[in-house]
Amino acid sequence: MKWFDYAAPRTVAEAAGILASHPGALPLAGGTDLLGQLRSRVRETDLVVDVKRIPELNEISWDAARGLTLGAAVPCYRISAHPVIRRAYPALADVAALIGGVQIQGRASIGGNLCNAAPSADAVPVLIALGAVCLVSGPGASREVRVENFCTAPRRHVLEPGEILVAFQLPPPGPGAGSYYLRFIPRNEMDIAVAGAGVAVTLDDGHIRSARIALASVAPTPLFVEEAGEWLAGKPVEPQSLAAAADLARKAARPITDMRGTAEYRRHLCAVLTRRALEAAIKRAKEERS
Amino acid sequence: MTHRKTLVRATVNQESVEFLCEPRQSLLECLRDILGLTGAKEGCNDGNCGACTVILDGRPVNACLVLGVEAEGCEIETIEGIARAGALHPVQRAYLESAALQCGFCTPGLIVATKALLDQEPNPSEERIRMWLANNLCRCTGYDKVIRAVQRAAEEMREVRA
Numbered sequence: 001m002k003w004f005d006y007a008a009p010r011t012v013a014e015a016a017g018i019l020a021s022h023p024g025a026l027p028l029a030g031g032t033d034l035l036g037q038l039r040s041r042v043r044e045t046d047l048v049v050d051v052k053r054i055p056e057l058n059e060i061s062w063d064a065a066r067g068l069t070l071g072a073a074v075p076c077y078r079i080s081a082h083p084v085i086r087r088a089y090p091a092l093a094d095v096a097a098l099i100g101g102v103q104i105q106g107r108a109s110i111g112g113n114l115c116n117a118a119p120s121a122d123a124v125p126v127l128i129a130l131g132a133v134c135l136v137s138g139p140g141a142s143r144e145v146r147v148e149n150f151c152t153a154p155r156r157h158v159l160e161p162g163e164i165l166v167a168f169q170l171p172p173p174g175p176g177a178g179s180y181y182l183r184f185i186p187r188n189e190m191d192i193a194v195a196g197a198g199v200a201v202t203l204d205d206g207h208i209r210s211a212r213i214a215l216a217s218v219a220p221t222p223l224f225v226e227e228a229g230e231w232l233a234g235k236p237v238e239p240q241s242l243a244a245a246a247d248l249a250r251k252a253a254r255p256i257t258d259m260r261g262t263a264e265y266r267r268h269l270c271a272v273l274t275r276r277a278l279e280a281a282i283k284r285a286k287e288e289r290s
Numbered sequence: 291m292t293h294r295k296t297l298v299r300a301t302v303n304q305e306s307v308e309f310l311c312e313p314r315q316s317l318l319e320c321l322r323d324i325l326g327l328t329g330a331k332e333g334c335n336d337g338n339c340g341a342c343t344v345i346l347d348g349r350p351v352n353a354c355l356v357l358g359v360e361a362e363g364c365e366i367e368t369i370e371g372i373a374r375a376g377a378l379h380p381v382q383r384a385y386l387e388s389a390a391l392q393c394g395f396c397t398p399g400l401i402v403a404t405k406a407l408l409d410q411e412p413n414p415s416e417e418r419i420r421m422w423l424a425n426n427l428c429r430c431t432g433y434d435k436v437i438r439a440v441q442r443a444a445e446e447m448r449e450v451r452a
């Protein structure tokens with residue numbers, strides 16, 4: 001690895017100041033993506049800025065009116081064990097227990113998963129489905145960015161130099177809510193998604209009140225399939241409705257062919273994973289109502 | 291760039307240590323090359339194999355994916371700290387007695403990860419054990435004997451606790 005310096009600021013303002021005055025400096029959260037990239041020289045930097053000692057980035061808090069505030073650097077193991085997240089945002093708890101193995105989950109953060117901006121990032125479809133908003137701070141004013149607008153291309157996102165992702169804000173789920181994430185990998189664990197589907201639904205007596213669907217690994221960025229969720233709103237909970245939404249997800253996908261699968265196979269997976277994730281989220285929503 | 295080394299203070303196997311390292315050195319390099327603790331192994335150096343597993347503030351992590359400087363103020367437990375007062379830990383004994391190793395390269399990582407599991411869950415299911423050890427690769431033994439060793443250690447540790 002090329003020589004770099006290391007800073008561990010204790011406040012958001014200090015971190016933003018350091019990043020703004022050192023062009024090319026890189027934030028470090030759990031390091032499970034970044035350290036491998038620096039070692040293999042996919043990326044280079046003169047300065048690594050460790051952001052996980054900043055309290056706001058390491059906090060999980062819950063408020064019935066505002067919902068969940070999840071610090072960008074909170075490691076996965078704390079997320080999957082958190083009682084409120086397990087109950088109110090089950091897909092988020094699932095995905096935090098599915099990224100890597102326990103050693104990775106001891107370090108890896110959801111903020112790092114998003115900022116790494118890989119199309120295959122497993123947590124990102126879940127964040128989109130749950131309606132998460134990024135709280136971003138920098139040398140200028142703080143701003144909010146919806147997760148579906150965060151990634152712009154593989155390895156590219158909307159943060160300006162000097163800006164860091166501080167936390168995610170997730171709206172409270174409301175009654176009759178359920179969420180689920182499902183990915184396809186050839187092994188049982190420790191692999192990169194060939195395709196993945198994150199969904200969140202809310203139900204009213206036998207009908208779908210609202211739904212949000214997002215996909216992993218089938219486009220240059222994590223893909224929000226807004227039209228599939230909108231189409232489902234008001235439809236009865238019936239296999240035909242779910243199949244039609246799954247077909248919309250399949251049509252929205254713009255996958256490539258690579259060593260993990262062909263474009264055609266990935267399109268097929270989009271439909272299957274979306275339908276199954278919807279069924280599982282609906283099951284959770286019914287349990288929530290009963 | 292300063293090219294200046296950093297002083298890190300941490301606790302390793304219940305002893306306070308101070309070491310000077312380059313910010314780019316991994317915790318694994320610091321343990322092995324500076325502190326002389328060569329029990330944690332470098333297999334892949336990219337987070338996939340688990341041979342470098344150590345316990346950092348109570349959580350198993352891959353020491354190749356942690357910088358030495360990140361360990362400032364942390365508590366670290368390595369394979370060298372698992373046996374106490376010259377006696378093997380029940381997990382170590384169970385691996386030996388179940389013949390759950392061949393070349394032994396993966397074994398320090400597996401034992402450290404196993405100890406971390408059994409410290410928090412005395413009676414894990416087979417599925418739980420397999421998922422917990424998914425980040426520890428073994429190229430020789432096959433995983434069945436490893437699972438038996440973990441179950442055997444868990445049983446023994448439960449008896450001692452009871």
Ligand SMILES: Cc1cc2nc3c(=O)[nH]c(=O)nc-3n(C[C@H](O)[C@H](O)[C@H](O)COP(=O)(O)OP(=O)(O)OC[C@H]3O[C@@H](n4cnc5c(N)ncnc54)[C@H](O)[C@@H]3O)c2cc1C
Binds near residue numbers: 027
């Ligand atoms: C063995 C192994 C298995 C893995 N399995 C999976 C898997 O199953 N699914 C999956 O999706 N990923 C997987 N990953 C990838 C990785 O673990 C995840 O993407 C993880 O969530 C990254 O988080 P981190 O905190 O480690 O990020 P880091 O490596 O610290 O950072 C990642 C990127 O985000 C930037 N960054 C981090 N935090 C901030 C911030 N607050 N503000 C601005 N920029 C920031 C960094 O500069 C860097 O560019 C795996 C990795 C390994 C090594």
Ligand code: FES
Binds near residue numbers: 333336355
């Ligand atoms: S050497 Fe660290 S995981 Fe392989």
Ligand code: FES
Binds near residue numbers: 394397429431
């Ligand atoms: S015993 Fe040789 S790698 Fe596991």
